[in-house]
Amino acid sequence: MNAVAAPAPARPWQALAAPLVIVMILAMMILPLPKFLLDLLFTFNIALAMVVLLSSLHTTRPLEFAAFPTVLLLTTLLRLSLNVASTRVVLMHGHSGPDAAGKVIEAFGHFLVGGNFAVGLVVFTILTVINFVVITKGAGRIAEVAARFALDAMPGKQMAIDADLNAGLIGEAEARRRRSEVGQEAEFYGAMDGASKFVRGDAIAGILILVVNILGGLAIGVIEHKLSFSQAVSNYVLLAIGDGLVAQIPALVISTAAGLVVSRVGSEQAVGGQIISQLFGSPQALAITAGVLALLGFIPGMPHVAFLTLAAVAGGLARWISLDRRAREAGPVAVPAPAPAPESQEATWDDVAPLDALGLEVGFRLVPLVDRAQDAELLKRVKAIRKRFAQDVGFLPPPVHIRDNLELRPGAYRITLRGVPVAEGELLPGQCLAINPGRASGALHGTPTRDPAFGLPATWIDPAAREGAQMQGYTVVDCASVAATHFNHVLQSNAARLLGRQETQGLLDHLAKSSPRLVEDLVPKLVPLSTVQRVLQNLLDDGIPVRDLRTILETLTEHAPRTQDAGELTAAVRAALGPAIVQHVFGPVPEIGVLVLEPDLERVLLQSATAAESALEPGLAEGIARQAAEAASRREALGETAALVVPDRLRPVLARLLRRAAPQLKVLGHAEIPDSKTLRVHAVIGARP
Numbered sequence: 001m002n003a004v005a006a007p008a009p010a011r012p013w014q015a016l017a018a019p020l021v022i023v024m025i026l027a028m029m030i031l032p033l034p035k036f037l038l039d040l041l042f043t044f045n046i047a048l049a050m051v052v053l054l055s056s057l058h059t060t061r062p063l064e065f066a067a068f069p070t071v072l073l074l075t076t077l078l079r080l081s082l083n084v085a086s087t088r089v090v091l092m093h094g095h096s097g098p099d100a101a102g103k104v105i106e107a108f109g110h111f112l113v114g115g116n117f118a119v120g121l122v123v124f125t126i127l128t129v130i131n132f133v134v135i136t137k138g139a140g141r142i143a144e145v146a147a148r149f150a151l152d153a154m155p156g157k158q159m160a161i162d163a164d165l166n167a168g169l170i171g172e173a174e175a176r177r178r179r180s181e182v183g184q185e186a187e188f189y190g191a192m193d194g195a196s197k198f199v200r201g202d203a204i205a206g207i208l209i210l211v212v213n214i215l216g217g218l219a220i221g222v223i224e225h226k227l228s229f230s231q232a233v234s235n236y237v238l239l240a241i242g243d244g245l246v247a248q249i250p251a252l253v254i255s256t257a258a259g260l261v262v263s264r265v266g267s268e269q270a271v272g273g274q275i276i277s278q279l280f281g282s283p284q285a286l287a288i289t290a291g292v293l294a295l296l297g298f299i300p301g302m303p304h305v306a307f308l309t310l311a312a313v314a315g316g317l318a319r320w321i322s323l324d325r326r327a328r329e330a331g332p333v334a335v336p337a338p339a340p341a342p343e344s345q346e347a348t349w350d351d352v353a354p355l356d357a358l359g360l361e362v363g364f365r366l367v368p369l370v371d372r373a374q375d376a377e378l379l380k381r382v383k384a385i386r387k388r389f390a391q392d393v394g395f396l397p398p399p400v401h402i403r404d405n406l407e408l409r410p411g412a413y414r415i416t417l418r419g420v421p422v423a424e425g426e427l428l429p430g431q432c433l434a435i436n437p438g439r440a441s442g443a444l445h446g447t448p449t450r451d452p453a454f455g456l457p458a459t460w461i462d463p464a465a466r467e468g469a470q471m472q473g474y475t476v477v478d479c480a481s482v483a484a485t486h487f488n489h490v491l492q493s494n495a496a497r498l499l500g501r502q503e504t505q506g507l508l509d510h511l512a513k514s515s516p517r518l519v520e521d522l523v524p525k526l527v528p529l530s531t532v533q534r535v536l537q538n539l540l541d542d543g544i545p546v547r548d549l550r551t552i553l554e555t556l557t558e559h560a561p562r563t564q565d566a567g568e569l570t571a572a573v574r575a576a577l578g579p580a581i582v583q584h585v586f587g588p589v590p591e592i593g594v595l596v597l598e599p600d601l602e603r604v605l606l607q608s609a610t611a612a613e614s615a616l617e618p619g620l621a622e623g624i625a626r627q628a629a630e631a632a633s634r635r636e637a638l639g640e641t642a643a644l645v646v647p648d649r650l651r652p653v654l655a656r657l658l659r660r661a662a663p664q665l666k667v668l669g670h671a672e673i674p675d676s677k678t679l680r681v682h683a684v685i686g687a688r689p
Helices: 012-028 035-057 068-096 103-110 117-166 172-224 229-262 271-279 283-297 304-330 364-370 377-393 463-471 479-493 501-512 516-522 529-541 549-559 566-576 578-586 599-608 618-637 651-661
Strands: 358-362 400-404 412-417 420-426 432-435 447-450 457-461 475-477 591-597 643-646 666-669 678-685
Touching: 012 068, 035 068, 035 103, 035 229, 068 172, 068 229, 103 229, 117 172, 117 229, 117 463, 117 475, 117 479, 172 229, 283 304, 358 364, 364 377, 364 400, 364 479, 377 400, 377 479, 412 479, 420 479, 432 463, 432 479, 457 463, 463 475, 475 479, 501 516, 501 529, 501 549, 516 549, 529 549, 529 566, 549 566, 566 578, 566 651, 566 666, 578 666, 591 599, 591 618, 618 651, 618 678, 643 651, 651 666
Parallel strands: 358 400, 591 643, 591 678, 643 666
Antiparallel strands: 358 412, 412 420, 432 457, 432 475, 447 457
């Protein structure tokens, strides 16, 4: 995707350029201008219109010409100022002849319309109608609809950016750039919708100025300068028409540029390349056109030369495009691979392949997504996800072994953990997945499915329908993003299972570089490596990162002489990490909203609390799980974090009980809440209605 270039710092003369230009344009309405300067300014106006048109043709995205609404205002103001200046000259000196207002107006009044004022009026009227009714009205309507759709699609685009950021596909700087671009897109189309009114007013002003010039010139010429009516018409009417045409033609060019900018559909090509590749890219269409032209050319009375010449050109172009396409599809000649060496028949230890800690298997249609030789997008994203996981969670996950599996469906993929499948999904290569985040409007034409990562309703659509789906509020991602998001979700959900003995030792070795004495005093003098691993896995099971390994080991060093139980040590570590846990769950807020247990229920649970979840009476456990899930769903619907605060002895039991019933609910102990935080109770679990 093309990035919008950051603006370069403005130089001092650039900062003064815009005010000076505006002052000079306004001065032209007041100060009289000589004929030579009028010729120069009219020529500059035409050149400026051509520059704007060519600039709009070479843009690949509308935001590359974000200054266009302002340019439209300035060019409109320039034309009106020139009209005022030329009107003053026409009315004051029009009696002296057709060159009274300069050579440019004289050329437009005589050469373009042959000196016939009737023809000039008709041409001016047609140009005004084309500009006002056709181009400007259409461009304004496109900008209005695009602005409305851009605003409607903004929440979905923001969610897509947040999803890519959370999955590690983009960095914080790229996310900020994309959010800014989404806002600029809505502002641009809104500004273009309003800027189209400038052109409409310019067209109306051009008609009024023409009428004023004609009536005022005839009156001045006949009454003041005693010219005959025919002489006054010859002088003033032709000057008025030339003045109108010399302003209306640049206005038509600028309006065309506005239509080109707002009617662009997303592509990596400029307008010229896009039109040529799509309009003349079908040899079948050109061949049929050549046949129709040839048939018309043989009809008696038709201009045979013109039709048959164009038929031959279209047929030759169709033949050339067809041959070129076949050559590109054939590609380079394949070189046969060397015959494989004969396999050894004797079994060796090399035949015993260890299980991959983390694997990704793909069907044969998904091989291009992971082929290193083809600069595979999914391969790069998996690397970025592993790096982001290490930064966020606190340890480096095992390498991912990616291979193809012919037993899978062609578009299917499977994520394995130590050889056991933990997640599966299916992609449609060449299509995009439109995910309904809950606020999308309207149905899409495509294959209905569900997002493999979070189970949201989704639809596979053609890439051409991407922008339309985004405008309806859908989050649209490509196949590589779907698989990468699913892979990231699996990594986050199975962080505890990914932390093996080798990863734990790697963490200790990494910390020993900066704190060697801390590691030496703990492992294996006070606790074995397996206990440290179990404590870290308990934290990861509760969704707590282990980045602050120093605090974790210091706490273990303090409590290990008293107990070797991994559960008790985990509770002590959680209390030490309390401020970080609360920060991770709620963010930097002074007051946190929580759920609590009803006092009588809390007393009953404390009396029966044991290390096993089965100690709770089944009916009581089911009721607690149901009420907690309902309360958590209500908090989540309000966009708030759901957290249950319980006594420290109950936290492990209730955490295990609610992990499946309400996975979004965080269970915290009293010792984990910092004194600086104020609790606000939102719901009481176990209270009678």
